[in-house]
Each structure stands twice: as structure tokens, then as C-alpha cells.
Amino acid sequence: MPGIMQLCRSLAAAIDRMNEQIGRLVSWLTLAMVLITFGIVMLRYLFDTGWIALQESVSYLHALVFMLGAAYTLKRDGHVRVDIFYQQCSVKTKAWIDLFGSILLLLPLAGFMLWSCWEYVANAWAIQESSRNSGGLPGVYLLKTAMLIMATQLILQGLALIIHKLLVITGKDERLHQHG
DSSP, X not given: OHXXXXXXXXXXXXXXXXXXXXXXXXXXXXXXXXXXXHHXXXXXXXXXXOXXXXXXXXXXXXXXXXHHHHHHHHHTTOSOOOOTTGXXXXXXXXXXXXXXXXXXXIHHHXXXXXXXXXXXXXXXXXXXXXOSSTTOOSOHHHHHHHHHHHHHXXXXXXXXXXXXXXXXXXXXXXXXXXXX
């Protein structure tokens, strides 16, 4: 049994590291969005010109930040909570809530996203879908692929979260013993 626990810990740690790295990389896209938006404004008001592709790139970057950053946000526990009682709960009760939320909501929703987007993305790849706007960006199919990546990342981070919460519930989480 200790071998399985260590394997689970290692798997969760690997998933956490992956999503941490992806989140840190994706955060740079927000800087790119600001700079591109600044460039669009400057082009528009100083030179009375603009490019559709440049404007679309801001939307693409925004979509990528949201989709590829979702698992990072989940890992960091940065998602929005509406539960006013959660704050008052003990660490183990929170672990139970997060465990059931992951199993009953997160994994089924992410699985449904993966399943329902598959054909949509495959069709975009089949026709090498590009922007409908003249002068727009050509890689719409690449952007749509991010939906599958997001769902996969959420499933993996959900599994890591489940492992972490099971370790808390069973008292096997070393972090609990280190901090108190």
C-alpha cells in the first residue's frame, strides 16, 4: 500500500508541476495582449489604420489565457467560490467538499467538454479552418484545439486534486504535519 500512495503522490506532483509551468507560460500572453492592444490603439489614432489579424490576435490570446490557464487556476485554488459556509469548515471537511465536487462536477463536466468538442475540433482541422474575415488569422483550428487541451488539463488537475484531498482525509498529507 505505501508504494501505491507514493505513486499517487508522484503522479499528483507531476500533474501539478505541468499545470504550474503551463500557467506561468500562459501568463506571459497577458503581457502580449496589453502590448498588442496598445499597438492597435496607436495604429488607429496616430496612423488611422488597423489590421484585422492584429485585432483577432487579441481575441485568440484572451481565449488561450482562459482555456490554458483554467487548470492552473484550479491548482492554485483561484476559482470563484459562492459557498459562504466553506470558509468556516475544517481542513478535512473542505477536503471532503473538494473531493465530492471534483468527482461529481469537475470530472464529468471536463469529460463532457472533451467528448462534445472532439468532433467540432476534428471538423475544424479537416477543413483547416481560418478566419471568416478577410485578412484575419488562418489558424482557427489551432485555437479550437485549445478546448481539448483545456478539458484534458482539467481532468488531469482534477485527478491530482482528488489525490491531494484523499491524502488530507486519510491524514497522509505531509504538508498538514509540517504546518501544524
